[in-house]
Amino acid sequence: MxxxxxxxxxxxxxxxxxxxxxxxxxxxxxxxxxxxxxxxxxxxxxxxxxxxxxxxxxxxxxxxxxxxxxxxxxxxxxxxxxxxxxxxxxxxxxxxxxxxxxxxxxxxxxxxxxxxxxxxxxxxxxxxxxxxxxxxxxxxxxxxxxxxxxxxxxxxxxxxxxxxxxxxxxxxxxxxxxxxxxxxxxDRTAYIKHLSTRDNDKADLPQGVRRVIARVDNFADKMLEKTGTGFDPTRLFxxxxxxxxxxxxxxxxxxxxxxxxxxxxxxxxxxxxxxxxxxxxxxxxxxxxxxxxxxxxxxxxxxxxxxxxxxxxxxxxxxxxxxxxxxxxxxGMTSARPARMTNVSQRIGRCFQDDHTHFSGQYQHIILNDCKLVRFDNLDTQQLTLTDSIVSMSKSRIGTAGHTMVITRSVMTATDTDIVGRINSNRSRFDFAGVSFYGESPVFISQASTRLVLSLTRIITPTQSTRLGGSYVLAEQSLESMLSY
CATH class of the missing domain: 3.40.50.1820 (Alpha/Beta hydrolase fold, catalytic domain)
Structure with a gap:
């Protein structure tokens, strides 16, 4: 209620x-x-x-x-x-x-x-x-x-x-x-989701119970995201x-x-x-x-x-x-944030059904399969593959120039994060706040049924820089193509 x-x-x-x-x-x-x-x-x-x-x-x-x-x-x-x-x-x-x-x-x-x-x-x-x-x-x-x-x-x-x-x-x-x-x-939808979602990291519960709660919250978020792209009665005002x-x-x-x-x-x-x-x-x-x-x-x-x-x-x-x-x-005075170090790691990170739920540091590739409780903090990975997973990340950098990351039937929440290269989404959902895409256009492609909630998000390509926010639904198209309508 x-x-x-x-x-x-x-x-x-x-x-x-x-x-x-x-x-x-x-x-x-x-x-x-x-x-x-x-x-x-x-x-x-x-x-x-x-x-x-x-x-x-x-x-x-x-x-x-x-x-x-x-x-x-x-x-x-x-x-x-x-x-x-x-x-x-x-x-x-x-x-x-x-x-x-x-x-x-x-x-x-x-x-x-x-x-x-x-x-x-x-x-x-x-x-x-x-x-x-x-x-x-x-x-x-x-x-x-x-x-x-x-x-x-x-x-x-x-x-x-x-x-x-x-x-x-x-x-x-x-x-x-x-x-x-x-x-x-x-964005309004991101804010509503914040008000209605349990903080699972602080819940003193067994992992199996937390996985169930994560699924319930995920379903509730999905319903809220749908309202973000529907009819808004306040347009009358x-x-x-x-x-x-x-x-x-x-x-x-x-x-x-x-x-x-x-x-x-x-x-x-x-x-x-x-x-x-x-x-x-x-x-x-x-x-x-x-x-x-x-x-x-x-x-x-x-x-x-x-x-x-x-x-x-x-x-x-x-x-x-x-x-x-x-x-x-x-x-006091402030200075620009320092540039990230070049990632030359050969480390591979894997998670299956939440057997590894926290990642930080440098990786060559992280692969998640049926993981609902994963967190990335201060992570730098050259490649990311998600399948049937839910991941929350902050202060991270994922991807590398010229490569594509595949996200399938998954949910990604990212804050203060750089995304390099391209994301290929299939029936997935994304909530980005303070996220910058770097790469050749298009930087985000949906294969089928993708939802995005964007706040303070930027797309930076060699030819242009775009600032955007709001709720979007993509079918078989790129994010840039939708923005051009």
Whole structure:
């Protein structure tokens, strides 16, 4: 029952966004040196509204001209040159989520924390609360409130997703990006599967029982994947803005959540992103740690910091540890990930009915037959053959240039992985997050009935680079041929 409840709830996650061309023109005019308009103050803040905020900070409620909506702005550390802008996630607390963070930040930085329109003390105009529209608000905030030094953007959960989108849409505006437990990045189907699947590695059960559970979860995942390519009733909201505004427009959390899940983060240009620090709670059940590894895969200058026993809101559950990591992240630099060593191994790895379930290191060839519990971690294999098997892999590299890997009646889940050469699939299923294909096109060929769930996935050939995400069903065709339709 829980699986279908989650499915019905999260299947409502789609909304359109509208471009604001007038705001873009105004921004270009300001860039030419025209004097900026004075900030228009909105309804004054009352003592009751500020009761939970420390008195030593500066507070304003101003009007954002791009959407004619009120915006609550908190400032601290006004004496500092470098600015840190904090963007909150879903929930009623809004900027209050940062109150355990701001004192440490304000000792070294000018801090700007906001309540996004529709949240907290920024109740006002109703529009599509999407990353695209919120990015316009953040750009106005940075333009109006930044100090002369570097600007860093820190986002949590939905706010992290918005910050990521902002960095893509407004390149060069910020010097550094910090993402905290970013939500809404994975493809919707991948996320639903995460919510509904047991972690078999931690189940204290005999191997035979775990194999049965793996088969049951596999069947449930198959059903969920089918919904990812079926009819989506939320298109009714996407095609009728008046219907959306009448039904969910003023339900801020629903409005923002739907618009967040509508955004395809897989197609952003991650190569132009600024230096990025990623902070994550390992026990996050809202935004799985898999998301962090997928983001690290596509962000060329990024570093991941994991708080092992923290959940989705690490700044509140582990404030000292989080603040220490955040300050170090803002002061530190990241470098590109080192290149993998050349694989010259002659080792052959085999598994039959789970007699060998964990592989790491270098192999020439791995062959799996009727294995349901296999994990690859930091694996580098030149060849891979799967038959009637279920495998999960992370931080790995499989295949070699000019060769084809055969996957038959199997399931492959891969995160932060490079695939070299070509995959030939026959009645198999794939869930890729932070995966890059390298080779001559076509890199993926389906012989019959193949399903793919793709998040932050790239196809890199000598002639082109393609970024893609979403759910796909292939018959007898290549993935590239389907994308060309």
């Amino acid at each position: 829980a699986k279908w409840f989650v499915l019905v709830l999260l299947s409502l996650l789609m909304l359109p966004v509208q471009a604001n061309w007038l705001n873009d023109i105004n921004r270009k005019v300001r860039a030419l040196g025209e004097p900026e308009a004075e900030i228009q103050v909105a309804k004054p803040l009352s003592a009751l509204e500020l009761a939970d905020y420390p008195p030593q900070y500066q507070y304003q409620r101003v009007m954002v001209p791009s959407h004619d909506t009120p915006l609550f702005v908190l400032q601290a550390g006004l004496e500092h040159q470098d600015t840190v802008v904090l963007v909150h996630g879903l929930g009623d607390l809004a900027s209050k989520d940062w109150l355990t963070v701001i004192p440490d930040l304000a000792a070294q930085y000018h801090v700007v924390a906001i309540d996004l329109p529709g949240f907290g003390l920024s109740q006002g105009a109703v529009f599509t609360y999407s990353p695209k529209e919120y990015a316009k608000v953040i750009d106005w905030v940075i333009t109006q409130y930044r100090h002369p030094g570097q600007v860093s953007l820190v986002g949590h959960s939905m706010g992290a997703a918005i910050s990521l989108y902002y960095a893509n849409q407004y390149p060069g505006r910020i010097g550094q990006l910090v993402l905290v437990d970013a939500a809404g990045i994975l 996407s095609n009728d803005s008046s219907l959306r505004n009448m039904t969910i427009g003023e339900q801020t959390n629903m409005n923002a959540a739907l618009a967040l899940m509508e955004q395809n983060f897989s197609v952003l240009n991650y190569q132009q992103m600024p230096t990025t620090q990623i902070i994550w709670g390992a026990q996050d059940t809202v935004a799985p740690l898999r998301t962090a590894h997928a983001l690290q895969h596509v962000l060329p200058l990024s570093q991941l910091h994991v708080i092992s026993d923290a959940g989705h809101v690490p700044m509140k559950s582990h404030p000292q540890r989080f603040n220490s990591l955040l300050l170090a992240s803002l002061q």
